[in-house]
Amino acid sequence: MRIHRQSAGRVPGCGLRLRYPGVLALCLMAALSWPSARAAPQATDDDTADCIAVMEVTAGELARQVKAGDKEREPALRAEMVRAAALVGSVYFDGMHDERTAKARLNEARERQKTWDDERRSRVHGACVLRADAELAAASGAERLVIEKVAEVRMRRMLRKP
Numbered sequence: 001m002r003i004h005r006q007s008a009g010r011v012p013g014c015g016l017r018l019r020y021p022g023v024l025a026l027c028l029m030a031a032l033s034w035p036s037a038r039a040a041p042q043a044t045d046d047d048t049a050d051c052i053a054v055m056e057v058t059a060g061e062l063a064r065q066v067k068a069g070d071k072e073r074e075p076a077l078r079a080e081m082v083r084a085a086a087l088v089g090s091v092y093f094d095g096m097h098d099e100r101t102a103k104a105r106l107n108e109a110r111e112r113q114k115t116w117d118d119e120r121r122s123r124v125h126g127a128c129v130l131r132a133d134a135e136l137a138a139a140s141g142a143e144r145l146v147i148e149k150v151a152e153v154r155m156r157r158m159l160r161k162p
Contacts, residue, residue, distance in 0.1 A: 048091050049102075049109035051128035054121055055084040057113070063158040077158075081151035083132035089147055090135045 062077035091102065113121065139147065 046105060046109065048087055049105040050112065050124060051087050051131065052084055053106060053109035053113055054125045054128060055080055055087070055132075056110075057121070058125060059084065059158065063155075066159060067161070078151065078155060081155045081158075082136070082148060083129060085147045085151040085154070086132045086135040086139065087128070088150075089139075089143065 059077060059080045062073050062080060065073040066077055116124075136144065136147070
């Protein structure tokens with residue numbers, strides 16, 4: 001199959017070039033409106049907030065290591081970012097469209113985790129990885145594309161030099 005120069009850089013199914021502002025949001029809305037198999041069982045919004053918060057901590061540590069020159073940690077960082085993006089997408093898909101409420105829940109999760117010991121944090125993280133992997137396995141091709149693009153953008157932002 002020959003790819004024409006005019007179609008290079010286009011997102012399949014969206015017909016938009018990635019360089020346009022807002023394309024990720026538009027593709028996210030399109031991908032989430034398409035029916036797909038959802039991973040079960042459904043967790044509460046607070047469980048998801050706990051997962052995203054604990055994954056933020058892990059991703060932050062991995063990003064510090066990569067910035068310090070340990071490029072071998074980059075695949076682990078990418079995987080963590082993709083998993084977190086999958087959980088964010090699942091919450092959105094399940095009806096959490098109010099950004100203010102979502103941020104409040106995430107801030108509450110961050111506060112809760114300040115009292116957790118390393119063993120609990122590790123146990124919760126392990127359960128969250130399994131849940132995120134199930135969400136990714138159940139995602140359609142379009143959903144995976146959006147998840148991976150969102151994760152890529154967030155990872156690049158994390159790795160920017162201050």
